[in-house]
Structure formats: structure tokens, C-alpha cells
Amino acid sequence: xxxxxxxxxxxxxxxxxxxxxxxxxxxxxxxxxxxxxxxxxxxxxxxxxxxxxxxxxxxxxxxxxxxxxxxxxxxxxxxxxxxxxxxxxxxxxxxxxxxxxxxxxxxxxxxxxxxxxxxxxxxxxxxxxxxxxxxxxxxxxxxxxxxxxxxxxxxxxxxxxxxxxxxxxxxxxxxxxxxxxxxxxxxxxxxxxxxxxxxxxxxxxxxxxxxxxxxxxxxxxxxxxxxxxxxxxxxxxxxxxxxxxxxxxxxxxxxxxxxxxxxxxxxxx
Numbered sequence: 414x415x416x417x418x419x420x421x422x423x424x425x426x427x428x429x430x431x432x433x434x435x436x437x438x439x440x441x442x443x444x445x446x447x448x449x450x451x452x453x454x455x456x457x458x459x460x461x462x463x464x465x466x467x468x469x470x471x472x473x474x475x476x477x478x479x480x481x482x483x484x485x486x487x488x489x490x491x492x493x494x495x496x497x498x499x500x501x502x503x504x505x506x507x508x509x510x511x512x513x514x515x516x517x518x519x520x521x522x523x524x525x526x527x528x529x530x531x532x533x534x535x536x537x538x539x540x541x542x543x544x545x546x547x548x549x550x551x552x553x554x555x556x557x558x559x560x561x562x563x564x565x566x567x568x569x570x571x572x573x574x575x576x577x578x579x580x581x582x583x584x585x586x587x588x589x590x591x592x593x594x595x596x597x598x599x600x601x602x603x604x605x606x607x608x609x610x611x612x613x614x615x616x617x618x619x620x621x622x623x624x625x626x627x628x629x630x631x632x633x634x635x636x637x638x639x640x641x642x643x644x645x646x647x648x649x650x651x652x653x654x655x656x657x658x659x660x661x662x663x664x665x666x667x668x669x670x671x672x673x674x675x676x677x678x679x680x681x682x
Contacts, residue, residue, distance in 0.1 A: 419449035419551025439507030469511030474502035558634035566619035577603025641674030
């Protein structure tokens with residue numbers, strides 16, 4: 414298994430902060446990326462999912478929509494900083510642009526948030542992972558994907574081995590069907606396939622929010638061909654940004670933000 418630099422710090426905060434507050438998956442992931450880089454305070458205030466939501470212009474639904482949550486989750490609305498709300502839960506959340514802006518702002522310019530909209534294939538995903546795994550300073554891949562293309566979070570050991578050793582893609586049915594943010598922090602490689610380690614936002618997904626996804630499934634989830642667009646935000650030290658951009662460009666990845674279907678705080682004003 415290969416862990417991205419800063420992954421252990423990310424996982425420590427991830428375990429402490431679970432679950433996300435309603436509609437703040439993007440803000441939750443932004444806070445994890447900041448924590449991976451050792452940034453947990455900004456101007457004397459905690460850099461948590463609420464702080465990221467405020468900086469990102471996140472918008473939450475007026476009421477918890479249980480149909481949009483994984484099975485067994487009841488939602489969480491104990492916001493430290495009350496965000497604006499909308500009646501339509503299908504457009505609530507955080508934009509990709511908001512996540513990127515918040516990370517750069519709350520890091521005081523220490524971090525760069527570089528967004529890539531694709532194309533996503535197992536090859537481009539592997540290339541980007543290997544590029545950032547070679548960095549010395551902390552880096553996080555914030556993924557905005559369609560959950561219904563993923564394996565469910567509780568595969569049997571035999572299914573994991575069948576994939577790694579034989580490339581067998583048969584696995585558990587997806588846990589849910591939404592557009593969602595989660596963090597990619599590591600990879601397990603076998604002779605026939607690669608499993609990517611995901612730090613998700615609900616403890617019911619995988620083992621306290623950590624699960625493994627086949628490269629083919631994760632690439633399809635990032636492509637989001639059957640719903641509003643998605644992609645990956647690379648959160649890296651600003652001094653590593655030129656190397657990230659050069660390497661991603663060589664892979665054919667397109668730098669740029671995407672519209673994931675979420676409204677902004679300004680649109681609700």
C-alpha cells in the first residue's frame with residue numbers, strides 16, 4: 414500500500430470529526446486536506462468543516478433529507494456557524510470552486526487547490542496518484558464523484574483478492590446514489606488491479622468511513638457521465654504546484670473547475 418504524504422494526519426482528524434454535517438461533504442473534505450498539511454487554525458479560529466463551509470459559500474437544505482443519506486445515517490445539523498439554506502435539497506452543498514477557494518484562503522496561501530475535470534480513466538487516475546505520491550510535502554486528492562458507480566463499502570475479503578489478483582470487478586452494490594465529495598489518501602496494488610483508499614464522510618460507509626474502490630469504478634464515478642460534472646482537486650503545497658501542473662498536463666488532464674449542480678450562497682441572497 415502507498416499512502417499520500419500527510420495521510421496519517423488526515424486520517425486522525427477524519428476519525429475525530431465524523432460524520433459530516435448535513436450538506437457539508439465538500440467542506441468536510443476541505444478541512445481534512447487542510448489538516449493533512451498541519452493547518453487546523455486560521456486567525457485564532459478552528460479550521461473545521463464549518464469554517465470551510467463559510468469560506469466556500471456552502472448552502473444547506475432547510476431540512477434533513479434522509480433519502481439523500483447512506484442507510485442508517487440520520488443526519489447532523491449541529492452547525493457551529495449557521496450556513497444559509499435553500500428549500501431544494503438537490504442543489505444544496507458546496508461547489509468545487511468554493512472548496513478550492515476556501516482551502517487556499519484558510520491556508521493563508523500556503524496551499525494551492527488545483528482542479529482537474531478529466532478525462533478520468535484508470536490510467537489517468539494512476540498517473541495523477543503516482544505524481545502526487547512522489548511529493549515530499551503533504552498532498553490530498555479531494556474527489557467529487559457519483560457514488561452509484563462505486564462498490565459498496567463492505568466487500569468480502571475474497572472480492573478484494575479476486576480484484577487485486579485476477580481483475581474481477583464484481584463487487585457489492587453501491588451504498589447510495591448522490592453526487593459527493595470524499596478524499597483519496599492511498600492505493601493498494603495487486604498484479605491485476607489497483608484499489609484506492611477513500612476517506613469518506615459517514616461512518617456507515619466502509620470501516621468508519623474508510624473504504625477501498627477499484628480503479629475502474631472510481632474513474633467512472635469521477636467522470637459522472639450521467640449527472641452534473643465532477644473531478645479531482647489536488648491540494649498541495651504552493652511550492653509543489655508547478656510540478657503538479659506539469660505532470661498532470663503530460664497526462665492529458667484538463668485543469669479547470671466544474672459545475673457540480675450546487676448553488677452558491679450568492680444565488681440564495
